[in-house]
Amino acid sequence: MSGNLIEVRGVSKSYGGVVANKDVSIDVAEGGITGLIGPNGSGKTTLFNSIVGYHPIDEGSIKFRGKEISKLRVPEIARLGLLRTFQQTRIYSKMDCMKNMLISVSHRDEGLGSMFGSMRDRETEEFAEELLEFVGLYQKRFLVAGELSFGQQKLLEFAMALMNRPQVLLLDEPTAGINPTLINGLIDRLKRANEQFGITLFVIEHNMRVIMNLADRISCLAHGELLATGTPDEIQNDPRVVDAYLGAH
Amino acid sequence: MSARSLDLKIYAFLIAVGIIGPLLVPSITSQMAVMWLMVLMAVTWDMTGGQMGYNSLGNITFFGLGMYASAVVQIGLVYDVMEYTASFGAIKVDFTVSQYWTGLVLGIGAGGAVATVFALVVGPFMLGLRGPYFAIGTLGLAVAVAELISGWRYVGGGSGISMPIFPGEAGTGSIVFYVMFFVLAIVCHMVIRAVYRTRFGLAINAIRDDEDKAEAMGIHTTRYKVMAWAISAFFMGMAGAIFGNMSGFIEPLEVAFPTATFGIFMVAMALLGGKGTLWGPVLGAILFHIVKEVTWTELLGWQWVALGAIIILNIVYFQQGILGWAQDRWPALFGVTVDEKMSRTGQAEAAE
Numbered sequence: 001m002s003g004n005l006i007e008v009r010g011v012s013k014s015y016g017g018v019v020a021n022k023d024v025s026i027d028v029a030e031g032g033i034t035g036l037i038g039p040n041g042s043g044k045t046t047l048f049n050s051i052v053g054y055h056p057i058d059e060g061s062i063k064f065r066g067k068e069i070s071k072l073r074v075p076e077i078a079r080l081g082l083l084r085t086f087q088q089t090r091i092y093s094k095m096d097c098m099k100n101m102l103i104s105v106s107h108r109d110e111g112l113g114s115m116f117g118s119m120r121d122r123e124t125e126e127f128a129e130e131l132l133e134f135v136g137l138y139q140k141r142f143l144v145a146g147e148l149s150f151g152q153q154k155l156l157e158f159a160m161a162l163m164n165r166p167q168v169l170l171l172d173e174p175t176a177g178i179n180p181t182l183i184n185g186l187i188d189r190l191k192r193a194n195e196q197f198g199i200t201l202f203v204i205e206h207n208m209r210v211i212m213n214l215a216d217r218i219s220c221l222a223h224g225e226l227l228a229t230g231t232p233d234e235i236q237n238d239p240r241v242v243d244a245y246l247g248a249h
Numbered sequence: 250m251s252a253r254s255l256d257l258k259i260y261a262f263l264i265a266v267g268i269i270g271p272l273l274v275p276s277i278t279s280q281m282a283v284m285w286l287m288v289l290m291a292v293t294w295d296m297t298g299g300q301m302g303y304n305s306l307g308n309i310t311f312f313g314l315g316m317y318a319s320a321v322v323q324i325g326l327v328y329d330v331m332e333y334t335a336s337f338g339a340i341k342v343d344f345t346v347s348q349y350w351t352g353l354v355l356g357i358g359a360g361g362a363v364a365t366v367f368a369l370v371v372g373p374f375m376l377g378l379r380g381p382y383f384a385i386g387t388l389g390l391a392v393a394v395a396e397l398i399s400g401w402r403y404v405g406g407g408s409g410i411s412m413p414i415f416p417g418e419a420g421t422g423s424i425v426f427y428v429m430f431f432v433l434a435i436v437c438h439m440v441i442r443a444v445y446r447t448r449f450g451l452a453i454n455a456i457r458d459d460e461d462k463a464e465a466m467g468i469h470t471t472r473y474k475v476m477a478w479a480i481s482a483f484f485m486g487m488a489g490a491i492f493g494n495m496s497g498f499i500e501p502l503e504v505a506f507p508t509a510t511f512g513i514f515m516v517a518m519a520l521l522g523g524k525g526t527l528w529g530p531v532l533g534a535i536l537f538h539i540v541k542e543v544t545w546t547e548l549l550g551w552q553w554v555a556l557g558a559i560i561i562l563n564i565v566y567f568q569q570g571i572l573g574w575a576q577d578r579w580p581a582l583f584g585v586t587v588d589e590k591m592s593r594t595g596q597a598e599a600a601e
Contacts, residue, residue, distance in 0.1 A: 052465065074464045074465055075464045075465075075467050075468065075469065075470065078464070078465055078466055078467030079467040083465070083466070083467075084465060086462070086465075090459050090461070090462040090465075091458075091459070091462070092454065092455045092458035092459055092462065092463075093458050093459070094454070094457070094458050094525075095451070095454050095455070095458060096584075096585065099451055099454070102451055103448070103451035103452060103454075103455045103466075103468070104466055106467065107466075107467040107468055107469060108467070110469065112472070114448065115447075115448060115449050115452070115469075115472065115473065115476060116444055116447045116448065116449050117447060117448050118446075118447060118448070119447065119448045119451055120446075139587055140587060142584060142585060142586050142587075143585060143586075143587060144580075144585055160466070164466060164467065
């Protein structure tokens, strides 16, 4: 691990009178898996939206590789290699899985001329097929993505994110709505994405078994404020976290 | 690929129809010219409306602007435009044959160029609107441009402009304009088919399916949207220039910016054939035009009822259009299949 990829410092965001984030500071270490937990409405998704540029923040600073990104727009941040998946899964529902993958390549160094560039070079197609096989959707690659089951759409969205070769991936509840037997496979794939592809992960998760297995550091939000940050063990035994979120065992 | 050979067969068929039709029945040359214009309108509308999900009601703007741009260029080459339009057709300018042709070629080029530049300028603003707001915004744009042209004395205002008269024997003009529309329609479809196969095609489909997702994945959405509209505008501008010359007289409301007829037809035709499909708009345009012409000649008085009925049936019972329905019915024909192989390695073994 070599320093922090994302540094969130003193970020506040309110919607009218509702304070969604108040003075939140979180670090996402390069190469690691950072977890973000907290009760519903505690401001986790708001923080994700702030990081990826979905809305302007009221106060504070967000840095990616030391560069201030809080003023950049969504596609600009995405092109830097900071990508997010959505809580409500989002795929291109009328295109087949393969096309979903092909258009998800990185748009980092794209000039005007490449707008009409070919998408069908062998290397790109092979990488897309590899990733579809990685998430178990190879057979379905010519099916329209909107006809996949919800769980499969989540897997496709994850594969699309990997296709982009991001440096850091923000995952908003990757296991929500996925059947329990598939969850183990998904945890395994997240870990492999982190180790094999070297992608830093920042994960919102409600499933405690999943996040405690996955993350090496966890932050807990409550009422928009950062409650605690630590290793999974420290978080599980932190009385404030137990009180606000986990509940007494 | 079988899709490719099917496409080539359809092109061959259309080209054969386009050549044999007017030779066999010379009296329908003008109607067939308008049919190719309808194909152009439906295909270019579908690029933003069907493939990108931006339902424009104002693409007729490009048509009218192209028409006026060509008129100004063609007349301006040999005469003072202001003086010409101020006389309300009293001045007859004698164009030599070479002046006419130079003007026509430059005029059509200018038509395409002006429409494209206009799309590039207003595109970034208009395409920031989504869904119904874009539809209404573009409709407003078409109406506003038509009104501005109506009030602009330099181009004759509401009284319009008489276009240069085609030199040569009577009848040859309609053949020349027919060939222009025919060639432009086929070339336009080929260009559009080619660009749909590039990154551009996937990007505008992605914008249609989920623009927020496309942005979150880093796609240059504005760039693609404006480019798609500009390509539509280019072909619509040239089509407008040809149509103005074919009509011989242009004015803003009925000929150049007919929002309630051509402006709506282009949407209805694409929906009828199946929006977002490669051949749907072509099929829809041809069917729609045949029904329109047949009712015009055989059921005079009922033509608007017939067209209205088609649109209602289409919207209420048949929203995906003819080819959209076929695609749902026989997905395998359109390449939607489950692969038998479980994995990439399985495929490699089978190939050996």
